[in-house]
Amino acid sequence: MPALLRNFALHMQGDLTLSILGGGQxxxxxxxxxxxxxxxxxxxxxDAHAPCKELSSEFVCGSLSDFDTVYQFGKQLDALTIEIxxxxxxxxxxxxxxxxxxxxxxxxxxxxxxKILQKQFYAxxxxxxxxxxxxxxxxxxxNHIQFLPAVHKLGEGGYDGKGVQVLNSxxxxxxxxxxxxxxxxxxxxxxxxxxxxxxxAKGETVIYPPAEMIFDPVYNLLDYQISPAKLEEQQLxxxxxxxxxxxxxxxxxxxxxVELFIDREGDVWVNETAPRVHNSGHHTIEANYSSQYDMLWxxxxxxxxxxxxxxxxxxxVNLIGAEGYSGSVVYEGLDEVLKMENVFVHLYGKTxxxxxxxxxxxxxxxxxxxxxxxxxNKIKHTLKVIA
Ligand code: ADP
Numbered sequence: 036m037p038a039l040l041r042n043f044a045l046h047m048q049g050d051l052t053l054s055i056l057g058g059g060q061x062x063x064x065x066x067x068x069x070x071x072x073x074x075x076x077x078x079x080x081x082d083a084h085a086p087c088k089e090l091s092s093e094f095v096c097g098s099l100s101d102f103d104t105v106y107q108f109g110k111q112l113d114a115l116t117i118e119i120x121x122x123x124x125x126x127x128x129x130x131x132x133x134x135x136x137x138x139x140x141x142x143x144x145x146x147x148x149x150k151i152l153q154k155q156f157y158a159x160x161x162x163x164x165x166x167x168x169x170x171x172x173x174x175x176x177x178n179h180i181q182f183l184p185a186v187h188k189l190g191e192g193g194y195d196g197k198g199v200q201v202l203n204s205x206x207x208x209x210x211x212x213x214x215x216x217x218x219x220x221x222x223x224x225x226x227x228x229x230x231x232x233x234x235x236a237k238g239e240t241v242i243y244p245p246a247e248m249i250f251d252p253v254y255n256l257l258d259y260q261i262s263p264a265k266l267e268e269q270q271l272x273x274x275x276x277x278x279x280x281x282x283x284x285x286x287x288x289x290x291x292x293v294e295l296f297i298d299r300e301g302d303v304w305v306n307e308t309a310p311r312v313h314n315s316g317h318h319t320i321e322a323n324y325s326s327q328y329d330m331l332w333x334x335x336x337x338x339x340x341x342x343x344x345x346x347x348x349x350x351x352v353n354l355i356g357a358e359g360y361s362g363s364v365v366y367e368g369l370d371e372v373l374k375m376e377n378v379f380v381h382l383y384g385k386t387x388x389x390x391x392x393x394x395x396x397x398x399x400x401x402x403x404x405x406x407x408x409x410x411x412n413k414i415k416h417t418l419k420v421i422a
Pocket of ligand 1: 165188194197198219220223224294306
């Protein structure tokens with residue numbers, strides 16, 4: 036039997052054991068798709084109530100950053116992927132040496148999980164990114180007063196805008212981080228977009244249409260998104276070329292989200308890359324032929340890449356825990372949203388809410404962009420995540 040078919044037959048019999056490090060909502064959506072491939076999938080997460088807990092074939096509650104925990108968890112596996120980059124990379128390297136397929140590669144995760152290494156990688160590869168300095172202590176910022184306005188970013192440990200501080204002038208320097216960080220020139224952003232790129236073990240790539248992101252100014256969380264983003268042709272080409280260059284430079288199979296800025300002059304800059312399925316790709320479940328989750332399993336199983344193109348344009352509204360409410364979650368206005376046409380509600384199975392917590396998302400599909408924005412706004416005002 037040809038290798039590909041043998042491989043497919045093998046896993047359709049459920050003989051391959053795969054796993055996800057991290058049991059949050061991204062892992063949960065990967066598990067939902069895993070069922071279609073007949074994959075038995077284990078999950079490791081430190082939260083005993085993680086969204087993946089009830090859905091995985093085996094759930095292990097344990098640290099993602101501890102060498103022994105990750106190594107012992109991974110030892111019996113055929114293949115492993117991540118839904119969060121804050122994992123013990125040394126353990127993944129050891130597993131890779133012992134023959135476990137780890138996608139994305141530990142080497143790629145190591146570069147991406149540290150913003151200093153990530154920025155140096157872009158510079159080494161001559162990938163357009165905002166000019167930057169590296170700081171070890173907050174006092175180093177005094178050497179870069181002329182460089183302001185800038186954005187200070189913690190090397191490790193930041194997420195969802197935490198660990199990112201805008202420094203407009205000398206007076207803001209006290210807000211900077213007293214730990215290894217990147218000080219990056221502030222870009223005059225006209226659009227923030229994300230492109231998802233998938234690469235298989237043969238080095239073949241496919242690229243999803245761009246998504247345009249709009250952020251909540253209070254929580255800095257993705258608030259609202261449209262895909263495909265409306266870009267000038269040249270901007271789209273630049274963005275695609277940059278996104279591809281990032282992934283081919285990382286030399287790692289897997290699925291990656293490349294976040295880019297388009298500045299007011301129309302230039303395109305890479306902001307950062309995620310080496311995993313990403314918030315900016317939630318809509319691909321309903322709106323694209325092959326979702327980002329389907330695509331990643333295809334890569335891990337050595338199957339042909341899927342079709343990333345959109346079936347219809349789409350919007351995503353994130354369901355974020357409302358300010359002032361903590362405790363058992365209540366989705367106010369859910370019935371009204373479920374009555375709307377071509378609207379798909381995803382709840383992440385988190386039983387408690389708190390301000391700013393990602394609790395779910397809603398995807399809208401339509402060939403009409405006005406319909407998308409109209410419905411997105413209506414959903415934002417109708418559906419509230421309270422306690
Ligand atoms: P995180 O990894 O926490 O998502 P990001 O590096 O993506 O952090 O930064 C969060 C947000 O801060 C971005 O989406 C963007 O709006 C803003 N930002 C980040 N870097 C810059 C920059 N160099 N210039 C202007 N705004 C920036």
